[in-house]
Every structure is written in structure tokens, then in C-alpha cells.
Amino acid sequence: MQSPPRNWAVAATATTGFSTRRPARPHPGGLILLATLLGLIAGLAGCTTGKVAPTAQEHHQPPVVAFQYTIPAPPPDPSLHDEAGELTPAEPDQFLEEELARFEALGDWDPAADSEEEINDTVYDFPVVMNKHVEFYLDYFQNDLRITFERWLARSGRYVPMIREKLREAGLPEDLAYLPMIESGYSLTAYSRARAVGPWQFMAPTARQYGLAINDYLDERRDPIRSTQAAINFLGDLYEEFGCWHLATAAYNAGGGRIRGAMRRFNSDDFWEISRNNHLALETRHYVPKLIAAIIIAKNPEEYGFDNIAYDEPLRYETLQVPRWTALEAVALAGDFELDELHDLNRQLRRLVTPPEQANYTLRLPQGSKQQVAAKLPRVRAVAEVEYRTHVVRRGDTLTGICNRYNINKTTLLKANSLRSEQLIIGQRLRIPTQKTAYVLLPEGADPQQAGLTGAGPDGLVLHKIKPGESMWVIARRYGVSIDTLAAWNDISDPRRIRAGQQLALYLKPAPGEKPVLAASGSKQPAGEQSQPEVTYYQVQGGDTLWSIARKFQTTAEMIRQWNQLNGDLIHPGKKLLIRLAELR
Numbered sequence: 001m002q003s004p005p006r007n008w009a010v011a012a013t014a015t016t017g018f019s020t021r022r023p024a025r026p027h028p029g030g031l032i033l034l035a036t037l038l039g040l041i042a043g044l045a046g047c048t049t050g051k052v053a054p055t056a057q058e059h060h061q062p063p064v065v066a067f068q069y070t071i072p073a074p075p076p077d078p079s080l081h082d083e084a085g086e087l088t089p090a091e092p093d094q095f096l097e098e099e100l101a102r103f104e105a106l107g108d109w110d111p112a113a114d115s116e117e118e119i120n121d122t123v124y125d126f127p128v129v130m131n132k133h134v135e136f137y138l139d140y141f142q143n144d145l146r147i148t149f150e151r152w153l154a155r156s157g158r159y160v161p162m163i164r165e166k167l168r169e170a171g172l173p174e175d176l177a178y179l180p181m182i183e184s185g186y187s188l189t190a191y192s193r194a195r196a197v198g199p200w201q202f203m204a205p206t207a208r209q210y211g212l213a214i215n216d217y218l219d220e221r222r223d224p225i226r227s228t229q230a231a232i233n234f235l236g237d238l239y240e241e242f243g244c245w246h247l248a249t250a251a252y253n254a255g256g257g258r259i260r261g262a263m264r265r266f267n268s269d270d271f272w273e274i275s276r277n278n279h280l281a282l283e284t285r286h287y288v289p290k291l292i293a294a295i296i297i298a299k300n301p302e303e304y305g306f307d308n309i310a311y312d313e314p315l316r317y318e319t320l321q322v323p324r325w326t327a328l329e330a331v332a333l334a335g336d337f338e339l340d341e342l343h344d345l346n347r348q349l350r351r352l353v354t355p356p357e358q359a360n361y362t363l364r365l366p367q368g369s370k371q372q373v374a375a376k377l378p379r380v381r382a383v384a385e386v387e388y389r390t391h392v393v394r395r396g397d398t399l400t401g402i403c404n405r406y407n408i409n410k411t412t413l414l415k416a417n418s419l420r421s422e423q424l425i426i427g428q429r430l431r432i433p434t435q436k437t438a439y440v441l442l443p444e445g446a447d448p449q450q451a452g453l454t455g456a457g458p459d460g461l462v463l464h465k466i467k468p469g470e471s472m473w474v475i476a477r478r479y480g481v482s483i484d485t486l487a488a489w490n491d492i493s494d495p496r497r498i499r500a501g502q503q504l505a506l507y508l509k510p511a512p513g514e515k516p517v518l519a520a521s522g523s524k525q526p527a528g529e530q531s532q533p534e535v536t537y538y539q540v541q542g543g544d545t546l547w548s549i550a551r552k553f554q555t556t557a558e559m560i561r562q563w564n565q566l567n568g569d570l571i572h573p574g575k576k577l578l579i580r581l582a583e584l585r
Helices: 028-040 091-104 132-142 146-170 174-183 204-209 224-242 245-254 256-266 271-275 282-299 328-335 339-345 370-379 399-406 410-416 472-479 483-489 546-552 557-564
Strands: 116-119 122-128 318-323 360-365 380-392 429-441 461-465 503-507 535-539 576-580
Touching: 091 132, 091 146, 091 282, 122 174, 122 245, 122 282, 132 146, 132 282, 146 174, 146 224, 146 282, 174 224, 174 245, 174 282, 204 224, 224 245, 224 256, 245 256, 245 271, 245 282, 256 271, 318 370, 328 339, 328 360, 328 370, 328 380, 328 429, 339 360, 370 380, 380 399, 380 483, 380 503, 399 410, 399 429, 410 429, 461 472, 472 483, 483 503, 546 557, 557 576
Parallel strands: none
Antiparallel strands: 116 122, 318 360, 380 429, 461 503, 535 576
């Protein structure tokens, strides 16, 4: 339960009497000298100081337990979205080592000046102080990190309005909207060396404690709305415990336990006094001055030389309830917008598909697209199809290595390229057959019950009866589709819970309507009887699969594999397959 709004405003105190604007420095040494002189005239810290008795009772927040639905991850499936390629290094981490080394070179910690409510006619509701450590970051952001900081300012335009509104509703300082700037640069895909994720850089245990789902299908640390609410609750709890925003934000970085321990050890509740003893990690000691400097510049960028920033448009979207297993690619097709645009609004979806644990999921859509998506999505159908990519042979390539790279067997690769041996030539172009799930929009007037994401209709339909020992992963691999697609076709909420004898429907792309060419049999037929050939050969067409061909001849894919001594399921256009008609009668 959320606490009632609290007033976090900082009481006005005397100003330090110097300008906080920092022009581009003429020389690094001048900065340190000037910062030292400024530190000598600085006053005391911005938070109320006092002593903490070592035996003082600690405040513990009851944990918030989030319901988790986790499906064990199957073996790697090439049809799934490559999440590893999506996560990006947290930008603030990239410069941290050099930054901390220079920060440490500033020397002993000065007591902070009094907190200021207003600097250069800019009002703050976070306790802003000025000392040589804050001055260091004002200079650092304007010079060494200028290009990166401009990018952070631009991104802030998308998220800060939403964050400030939620902070205002919770009664917290709205200046905390700039905390994600030093955490992630407002990147939803930021991933730190400590395995923190998202704009607020939550570690998994803390994220789950504050109600964020993390499982095979969701990572709500990357959801700007949900993670912001979790961060606000977390920060509110930290302030309620420590009673000081400098300590609360330091605890956000280091963890409450480390801050409690430091307060006991030095018998102080003053962040700046504790930091003078070098007990806290350098990364935590630099965190508060860095945040203060970011707030000062972000609220008055022109004063610090950041002119003409092209701020991103504020986050705007509509929502629509869609069925479980709905692929973002299908929604993008229905809405006629780019998949990347939709994905950016739903970064929490790790596999680009809605999670299976609930029948419907609230999806965010580009503003103005809800009506079209709602009308067209029932007509989007998923089909499995074969496509080819090209691999150019390089020095050192082997057939085995290429097969391992593309997850196909040698027989398939040899047949797809009409090769009789494994010998390769540098520069040779190989066709690599792959099966993927594609989405098509059926014409208007199609029966919604027969054309939805779960597919239907006589064309392309394959019925598979589950055998003892078969799993969804085995079946999906056999037919060249993803588990997500197979589950969506059959409205299965938990892929682990299938049973032998259960019938699954698959919707594979229909083969072109070409009739098979019959080969005459050498045997003689009795007079008056129509000649019936014993065998025929079917030439594979683009888009064919073993199962679509098997349907043409009312047989099974397994029989076709046996007749043609095929080791796998992939076939390539132009290949002639033997069909033993005599065995079908």
C-alpha cells in the first residue's frame, strides 16, 4: 500500500554567493585549483546532521512479493528473438573507471555547503549543494562527457514528463526524474556489469520485491512505466528509513545495508561526513554529487552551454487487450507501422510475443492506431514458410562449421546446393534453407473465427497427434516453427502441460497449386483397365514443406522421408521426390 503524499521540499537557506555556471575549462589543473578554493568557502551539508545511536532500532520494510510465472527455457530456438543482441551496455558504465580515478584525485572530502532551494533563478525540490565534488561533475558533463550528456538530455524528453507526473502523485521530489540519467542515460535496454537492467537499473531481487515480473517472457525492468513506479516506491521507502535524500539516493546505489553500517560505524547521519572517511565505495560516494550536477544542468541546460537540444517527443501511446502468444510482428502488420516502433513501446516483452500466463495482455500501441489494429488483428494469420539466405564461403570454412552455424544437417545443405561432395571453394555462394514464421493479412470478409492468430481453414492445416514422450519443443522443431507460434495456434497457456493423444493444429504455408507429374509404370495393365502408375516424382516448389506435399498425396511426411532417404525435414525447390503410389492404395 502506498504511503500518503509527503512534502519533500527543501527549506530555503543562505546561498553560497557564487555562480554555478561552468564554462569550458582552459586547463584541467585550473579546475582542481578553483574547485579547491570554492570548497574552502563552502558551508555544511544539505541534510540535517546529527548522531545515530549504535543501538537505534532499524526500520525494515515488509517485502512486496510479486507473483511469478516461469516456463523453463527450452533449448536454443533460432526462431526466437535474439535478446542478447538487444541489451546494450549501460552508457554511464562505459566511462566509470576513468571518471572515478579523476574524482578520487580531488582529494579529501569537503563538508557540503548548505542546501539551496534556488540557483540562478531555478527552483529545486531535491537538496542541491555546491562543493568541489559537485563542481567536478558540472565540469565533467560540460566537457569530457559533453556529447554523451547531450544524448541523455535528448532522451530525457521522452520520459521525464511521465516520471515527474508519477513523482508528483507520490509526493516525492520531481527532481528525482533525472536519476535515470546517471543510471542508464534513459536507455530501456541498458545492462550493467552488475547485471542491473533498464532505465532505473534494477537488480533482479529488488525488482521482484517491488512487483516487477522477470521470467522467460517478461522483464518489466525495461518497462518505463512499471519500472518507474517500482523505483518511486523503492525511493520512498529509503527516504522513510533514512530521512535524508542524500542518504536515500546513496542507498539506492549501494543498498540500504551498506548505508546503515556506515551510519553505525561513524555515528552520523550526514552523507558528506560519512563520505570523508572513505568507508563507502568510491562509486557510492561519487553518486550523490553526480546526481546533483545532473539535476542542475538538466533543469537549466542553456546556462551550462547545452543549447539547441533536440528533445525526444514525450511518451504517448494507446493500449489494447490482445490474446496471449500474440506476436508483435502480427500487430505491426495489422497496424501498418514499423515493428521497431511497437517494440520500443513494449520493451518488456523479451520474445516479442505476449506472455502465456494470462488469456489477455495489455499491449501499448502507437497513438492513433488502436482502432485499426483492433479491426485488422483478427485477420492476421501466422504461417510457416521456407526462405533462403546466402553464405559466401571464406578461407577456413568447412561444411561442418557452416552446418553448425546455421543449425542444419549436412544432407540438407548438400541437397539445397546440389553438391556431391563436401569440398568447398573460397567465394562459393551457398543457399542456406531456413524455416520461419511469417504473418499474412487475410482479405476483408474472412471469418474472424477462421482467420485469427490461431489460424484456421483447410489450406495449410496439419493435424499432429502427440505421441508418448513428445514435447512442445520436439514438435516445434520437427515442423520448423517456434514454440510460441505452436502454442498460439492451439491456445496453450503452459507448453509444459501437453499429453499423449492430444491433437495439435499447425498452419503451414500452402504449396503452390501445381499438380504432381506422374511417371508411367513399366508393368502392363489388363485390357480395358485404366493404367495406374506405381510411382511418381514430385518436383519441389518454393514454399513447399514435407507436410504440405504429404497432404497432396494423402500420406505422411515420415513416409516421404523413407522413400527418399531424407535425414531431415528441409527440402529445396527443384528437388524431385519419389512418391510410391502403390503403397497409398
